[in-house]
Amino acid sequence: MTQELVQIERDGGLATLWLNRPDKHNAFDEHLIAAITDGLRTLGEDDSVRVVVLAGRGKSFSAGGDLDWMRRAAGYGYEQNLADAKQLAEMLRTLAELPKPTIARVHGAALGGGMGLACACDIAVTSERAVFATSEVRFGLIPATIGPYVLRAIGARQCQRYFQSAERIGAERAREIGLVHEVVGEAALDGKIAEIAAALGTGGPQAQARAKRFIAELSDRPIDAALISETADAIASIRATDEAREGLSAFLEKRGAAWTRTD
Numbered sequence: 001m002t003q004e005l006v007q008i009e010r011d012g013g014l015a016t017l018w019l020n021r022p023d024k025h026n027a028f029d030e031h032l033i034a035a036i037t038d039g040l041r042t043l044g045e046d047d048s049v050r051v052v053v054l055a056g057r058g059k060s061f062s063a064g065g066d067l068d069w070m071r072r073a074a075g076y077g078y079e080q081n082l083a084d085a086k087q088l089a090e091m092l093r094t095l096a097e098l099p100k101p102t103i104a105r106v107h108g109a110a111l112g113g114g115m116g117l118a119c120a121c122d123i124a125v126t127s128e129r130a131v132f133a134t135s136e137v138r139f140g141l142i143p144a145t146i147g148p149y150v151l152r153a154i155g156a157r158q159c160q161r162y163f164q165s166a167e168r169i170g171a172e173r174a175r176e177i178g179l180v181h182e183v184v185g186e187a188a189l190d191g192k193i194a195e196i197a198a199a200l201g202t203g204g205p206q207a208q209a210r211a212k213r214f215i216a217e218l219s220d221r222p223i224d225a226a227l228i229s230e231t232a233d234a235i236a237s238i239r240a241t242d243e244a245r246e247g248l249s250a251f252l253e254k255r256g257a258a259w260t261r262t263d
Contacts, residue, residue: 001132003148004020004030004037005019005020005021005031005032005035005036006018006020006036007017007020007057008039008042008043008187008201010049010149011062012227013048013049013050013051013201013207014049014050014051014194014197015040015043015046015049015052015053016050016052016053016054016055016105017036017043017052017053017055018055018056018057019032019036019054019055019056019057019061019062021058022056022057022058022059022060024058024063024066024145025056025058025059025062025063025070025108025109026056026057026058026060026061026062026063026107026114026190027062027063027066027067027114028062028063028064028066028069028088029065029066029068029069029092030068030084030087030115031067032093032214032254033069033087033088034087034091034096034151037087037090037091037094039147040052040091040095040098041094042096043098043100043101044094044100046057046246047158047205048101049072049077049215050101050200050201050205051098051100051101051102051103051106051197051200051201052098052100052101052102052103052196053103053105053197054102054103054104054105054117054121055088055105056094056105056107056108056114059104059107059108059109059118060106060107060108060109060110060114061106061107061108061109061110061114061117061118061130062109062110062113062114063109063111063112063114063115064112064113064114064115064135065112065113067252070139070248071248071252072248073239074239074245076239076240077240078236078237079240080177080235081105081235081236081240082217082233082236085144085145085232085236086229086232087161087241088113088145088232089145089228089231090228091118092117092145092146092149093223093228093257094114095117095119095120095121096149096223097212097216099124099212100121100205100208100209101122101180101203102120102121102122102196103119103121103122103123103124103125103193103196104117104121104123104124104125104126105125105189105190105193106118106124106125106126106127106130106161106180106221107126107127107129107130107186107189108127108129108130108131108134108202109130109131110126110130110131110132111132111133111135111148111231112133112134112135112136112143112146113132113145114132115132115133115134115146115179116143116145116146116149118132118147118179118180119146119152119153119154119179120146120210121151122144122175122235123181124175124179124181124182125180125181125182125184125189125192125193125196126171126175126180126182126183126184126189127183127184127185127189128171128172128183128184128185128186129186129187130170130174130180130183131168131169131170131171131177132168132169132174133167134146134150134159134162134163134170135166136163137163137165137166138165138166138247138251138257139244139246139247139248139251140150140238140243140244140245140246140257141235141238141239141242141244141247142163142234142235142238143163143234144231144232144234144235144238145228145231145232146165148221148223148227148231149157149223150163151197152176152188152219152223153178153179154178154179155177155178158177171173172212173184181192182196223226224241230232243259246258246259
């Protein structure tokens with residue numbers, strides 16, 4: 001685990017995994033993805049840990065994909081993109097399947113993959129000034145690897161809107177559509193998380209792990225290896241398209257993408 005990229009703090013049975021790229025708004029690249037995955041696995045195997053909180057240092061929870069990482073990915077071939085996407089998909093699955101309760105501590109921006117992280121946690125608590133978005137279509141991409149987790153959180157009907165519009169979702173709207181469980185003032189964020197963690201601490205750890213598996217079994221489709229592979233293939237394929245290259249170039253060059261022009 002790379003200490004500079006993630007930090008783990010423990011308070012009894014409560015462990016907080018901090019994303020630690022505040023200068024990049026905790027946007028992830030292949031190095032942060034690997035560090036998060038390793039940190040989660042370490043906590044998942046530690047019987048002294050009862051509850052895991054995922055949080056971000058600095059002004060944002062996570063702004064999604066790092067621009068330099070996205071720029072490199074735009075030049076990859078299919079096989080490189082597939083390997084890259086599978087690493088991201090595995091991180092999300094590791095979080096979603098962690099055998100203990102997880103809480104997303106969301107403040108500031110939770111965009112793209114950052115929104116995916118929040119949805120992959122069991123519980124999401126957000127400050128009233130937090131903002132979410134599945135912004136991928138603005139770059140000519142789709143929210144593929146995060147898609148199953150966002151879909152599970154807010155349902156197909158809401159996804160039909162936000163996957164295509166890429167609108168920003170404020171904290172209260174996020175609660176309305178089931179994206180988050182609690183919205184509080186930023187000063188009250190840690191207190192609310194401590195309150196929920198205390199409630200979680202009263203449950204049997206084996207029963208909680210089984211309850212998580214039971215929910216997955218009851219869902220329309222499990223997020224299994226086949227689905228993970230399909231989502232990785234989807235993003236790897238679309239990243240190589242002309243539209244995706246144009247979308248990313250337009251964003252980096254601070255101009256409108258070709259499909260937004262009316263002349």
